[in-house]
Amino acid sequence: MKTRAIVIGGSLGGLFAANLLQDLGWEVDVFERVGDDLASRGAGIGTHDELLAVLGRLGIEIDDRFGVRVAERICLDPAGNPIYRLAWGHMMSAWARIYRPLKDRLAAPHYHAGRNFSGLTRDRGKIVAHFDDGSQARADLLIGADGLHSTVRARLSPGTEPVYAGYVGWRGVVEESAIPARVRDCLGVHYYFALPPGEMMLCYPVPGRDDSISPGHRDWNYVWYRPTATQRELRDLCTDINGRYYGTAMPPPSVRPDVTRKIKDLARSTLAPQIAEIVELSQPFFQAIFDVESPRIALERVALLGDAAFVARPHVGMGVTKAGLDAICHAKSIAHANGDLDGALERYDRLRG
Known part of the structure; x- marks a missing residue:
């Protein structure tokens, strides 16, 4: 049976995390609050070598039309x-030039639009995500990539407010x-x-x-x-x-x-x-x-990345790159942990927290 992850937030950070875990053999489902396609919502961004390296690792072609x-x-x-x-x-x-290939790389049934995360519980070693429509999803790991006003962060670190x-x-x-x-x-x-x-x-x-x-x-x-x-x-x-x-x-x-x-x-x-x-x-x-600073970005099989963890103010032009670097560190921590998921999350928290 495959190890399973739930990603809350279907924007760039969530898609980076989902694709990288999928490449490690995980079964990953992404849940996005917004019901329509996000491609029309972004604006311009600056690229950095680190961002292009993450995209290259995922096999996303960087040609002359990329920017x-x-x-x-x-x-x-x-x-x-x-x-x-x-x-x-x-x-x-x-923004859409990065979003579209990341989303297209996931099988459509694993991207769930219009699903608003409301809370989590734990049951027999699994994380159970709850949604406003009454539905639930079970996994070994839950990733909060749901942005500045993260609902996942509110559960992981109550009192940490932007x-x-x-x-x-x-x-x-x-x-x-x-x-x-x-x-x-x-x-x-x-x-x-x-x-x-x-x-x-x-x-x-x-x-x-x-x-x-x-x-x-x-x-x-x-x-x-x-x-x-x-x-x-x-x-x-x-x-x-x-x-x-x-x-x-x-x-x-x-x-x-x-x-x-x-x-x-x-x-x-x-x-x-x-x-x-x-x-x-x-x-x-x-x-x-x-601004937001989370005291912990990984705890008890729940991890945060991107703006849900820490905010890189947009005038430094590193928000998307930071999300990609968070996701690659998270995936590498898991890949090198020999099945010790708790140890992997501790390493991620130490390196990126």
Whole structure:
């Protein structure tokens, strides 16, 4: 009988963990709270050698279409003039470009969308996962890859809560074909910074919706980190036009028109005009930035990885890579444990915790 794992969270961290365990001969089932496909939810990401190594280990092809190669990083002043240039080659990709091959690598019956984890119990040496619909699943190991507000972490480490960092990341993606030719010509294929006081804007090209990296068919992605210092300000951002408060998980279509208009006006008044043009053409949405540190990331056949374990703030551009490295460390710990699962989890906790 195969050793079985349950992964809570069907985003990148969960898919990394599931695929790596599957390659060790485990039977793995992934349970994702969201009912629809996640491929449309991500934005642009930067790649790193460590991330590409994990993908390569899984046999996922890294070809020229995997991302857009930028050769230079340029910091712009508010008038749009370069004030610093750094030659630094980097491949910029799209979240979906990683998500799709990871998900496709799992057999469809082992990915369960629309299943909301509600708790766990233990029975005769097994972990029993419980879901809102009343169903259960049994396994030898449960992995929590369910993000910042992890339900699994709440069971493993009650009292460990995310702490708001005092700022948000405004994001947007624009099809290159929608950008005026004069702006496209000005942008070229570079990675841009803008640094208003106390803020940071990043803007770069990524593969288009059809994975195209051809000029005119790419997307331009931005993320703009801005202080939103008080919980009152954050609550206002997270309230829709009908007065409904969404906590800190505001669906992009629900951001109020007056809020998006304000951020576009701020872009016009504080950012380089070529970057402000991209913000103007986008449908801005935001991510509130939190910190979380788990005292333990593995205990009694339950393990955490990715943002569920620790958060790498997004402005360092390592969140996806961290999830991949967590997953590879977890899988290697199990592979080298000669069947001692508890010892493997202790090693993982020591190395990544």
